[in-house]
Amino acid sequence: MVSVAAKSLPKLSGAVFGQFSRRKELIRRHWLDTKTDQYYEVLNRIVIPECKNIASDVPGYPERIEKLLTYTNPAFSDAWNFSTELVYRTVADESHQTDENITKMYLIRATMDLLFTMSAVLDDCSDMSEYRRGKKSWHTICQGGEGAAIFDGVQIGLFPFYLLKKYFKNDPGYTQLMETVVMAYIKLAIGQTIDVLGQSNRSPLMDEYERINYYKAGQFVATGPALAAIHAGILSQELIDKTVEIFTIAGQLIQTWDDFNDYYSSSEQNGKPSCDFINGGTTWVSAKAMEIFNPTQAAEFMECYGSADQGKMKRVRELYDQINMPKLYIEHMLEKYNHCETLIKRLPHEKLREACYSYLEWLVIRENPDEVPELEVANV
Numbered sequence: 001m002v003s004v005a006a007k008s009l010p011k012l013s014g015a016v017f018g019q020f021s022r023r024k025e026l027i028r029r030h031w032l033d034t035k036t037d038q039y040y041e042v043l044n045r046i047v048i049p050e051c052k053n054i055a056s057d058v059p060g061y062p063e064r065i066e067k068l069l070t071y072t073n074p075a076f077s078d079a080w081n082f083s084t085e086l087v088y089r090t091v092a093d094e095s096h097q098t099d100e101n102i103t104k105m106y107l108i109r110a111t112m113d114l115l116f117t118m119s120a121v122l123d124d125c126s127d128m129s130e131y132r133r134g135k136k137s138w139h140t141i142c143q144g145g146e147g148a149a150i151f152d153g154v155q156i157g158l159f160p161f162y163l164l165k166k167y168f169k170n171d172p173g174y175t176q177l178m179e180t181v182v183m184a185y186i187k188l189a190i191g192q193t194i195d196v197l198g199q200s201n202r203s204p205l206m207d208e209y210e211r212i213n214y215y216k217a218g219q220f221v222a223t224g225p226a227l228a229a230i231h232a233g234i235l236s237q238e239l240i241d242k243t244v245e246i247f248t249i250a251g252q253l254i255q256t257w258d259d260f261n262d263y264y265s266s267s268e269q270n271g272k273p274s275c276d277f278i279n280g281g282t283t284w285v286s287a288k289a290m291e292i293f294n295p296t297q298a299a300e301f302m303e304c305y306g307s308a309d310q311g312k313m314k315r316v317r318e319l320y321d322q323i324n325m326p327k328l329y330i331e332h333m334l335e336k337y338n339h340c341e342t343l344i345k346r347l348p349h350e351k352l353r354e355a356c357y358s359y360l361e362w363l364v365i366r367e368n369p370d371e372v373p374e375l376e377v378a379n380v
Contacts, residue, residue, distance in 0.1 A: 013371055014364035015079065016257040016333055019265040020326070026077070026265060030362045031369050032089075033082040042106035043073075043113075050166070051159045064143070068152050072138050074113050075120030080254055083247060083359050084109045084224035090355035092232035101231070107167055108231055111160040111181065112224040118157030119188055119220070125150055126196055127279060157185060173230040176240070180230070184223035191216025198282035203302065209287040213252045219244070221251025225359075229352065242347050246356050249340045250363055253333060259283035260329050263317050277313055280306025285325060288332070292323045337364045 018026045029036075052065040074081070088105045089097070123129070124137040125146050131137060139149035160181055168174050195212045198204070222244040229243055262277060263285060286305065293301060301319050304312035337360060344356045361369075 012330075012364060013366045013368070014362060015367055016253055016363055017330075018367075019257075019261055026261065027079045028367045029079045030082050030086065030359070031367070032086060032358070033079065035085075036078065038102075039078075039085070039106045039109055042103055043110050046103070046107065047110045047114075047159075047163065050163060054162065064152075065155070068138065068142070068156070069114075069117075071141075072121055072132075072156070073117045075117040075132060078113065080221065081109055081112050081116070081224055083221070083250070084112055084228045086359055087225040087228035087243075087352070087355045088232050090358070091229055091234065091349075091351045096233060104167060104231060105228065107163055108227045109224070111163060111227065114156050114160050115181075115184060115188070115220070115223070118153050119192070119216075121149060121153035121156060123192065125153065126192070168231075171231070173233075173235055176230050176235065176237075177227055180223055180226050180240075184220055187215045187219045191220070195281065199279045199306075204282040204286040204290050204305075206287040206291060209282050209284055212282060213255050213284070214248070217255035218248035218251040221254060222247035225355070234349070234352070239347075239349055239352065242343070243352055243356070246340055246343050246347070247359075249336055249343075250360060253336055253363060256284040256329070256332065259285050260325075263320060264326060264329075277305065277316065278308045284332070285320065285329075288328055289320060289323060289325065292328070293319070297322065333364060 015027050018028065048066055048069050051069060052062040054065075055061045085105060088108075092101070120132055121138050124132055125139050129137055130140055138152065139146045142149050142152065161178070164174070164177055164181065168177055171177070191212055191214070194208075195216055198208055198212060225247045226240050226244050229240060234240065262283070289301060290298060297319055301316060304316050304319075307313075340356075340360050344353055344360070347353045347356065
């Protein structure tokens with residue numbers, strides 16, 4: 001793992017810095033994420049048929065669920081969710097990686113994608129967002145509109161429990177798997193609720209944002225690696241908790257990346273409008289700006305923030321540029337990365353350390369293992 005000092009502001013090429021390039025795609029896959037065709041084969045062969053046949057006696061239900069899952073999933077870049085597969089393939093003994101257990105690994109990865117999709121479908125209803133990943137949001141195109149879409153989202157979030165019970169009920173770690181997913185569901189709901197409540201606060205605060213990010217993204221993203229470790233045979237709760245702590249920070253970095261992209265990536269790259277700006281949401285960017293702005297800048301920001309007016313959005317971006325928001329973003333990412341590095345060094349399991357190092361290196365340092373990060377000061 002590459003150690004870097006935040007003061008040096010190195011030029012880095014990790015996944016969370018893709019917006020600084022001029023390429024169309026924001027994210028490139030981890031260099032080991034080469035078997036997505038096998039994952040989607042399991043998704044289409046097992047996951048979607050299982051979910052759509054739960055109520056096969058209801059006319060039109062199977063067809064609706066199939067359309068729902070194929071249209072909305074994945075709701076975010078599936079590159080993020082490679083952490084699940086990475087942990088399993090790195091940690092599990094070779095003898096454990098049978099065809100059956102590899103299929104189960106993909107079922108766990110699908111479980112996480114379903115939970116992500118639940119979050120996105122419900123979030124789009126809450127935010128009244130019309131687009132997700134460059135296409136119309138589900139609630140705008142589905143039969144029954146927003147009212148039906150809410151229950152569709154709830155169903156998507158419950159499908160993982162059905163899949164885990166059917167395919168993992170005889171496994172040694174079954175209880176831990178179920179408890180982990182239950183807590184992820186609860187913490188996501190907490191995060192989404194305090195996120196919505198934060199829209200009523202006229203002055204975004206960093207303490208509030210950190211709570212939102214911890215519940216809505218950090219703990220949620222960390223669920224996949226935890227499930228993968230359990231499936232790989234790690235049943236020590238202490239090791240699982242330490243793994244969750246590390247990947248929680250990774251999830252927080254991903255959410256901060258998403259917040260930053262509302263202003264520092266193109267709509268073609270991002271695939272969705274800035275609902276947080278329109279709704280006056282508490283994001284890392286808005287909270288950080290309020291820490292840095294002078295009184296005049298803060299007053300102007302609050303006059304513009306929480307509006308659908310494009311001119312006001314442009315002015316907010318100009319105010320962000322005045323305090324060099326990209327530089328603040330890089331500093332924050334490096335600070336979190338260095339904290340992660342310290343935690344990984346303390347992790348008393350060699351293969352788990354290897355998996356954590358690999359994911360964090362891809363996330364922050366470089367998307368390609370052959371790249372050498374430039375450690376001189378970056379122009380931002």
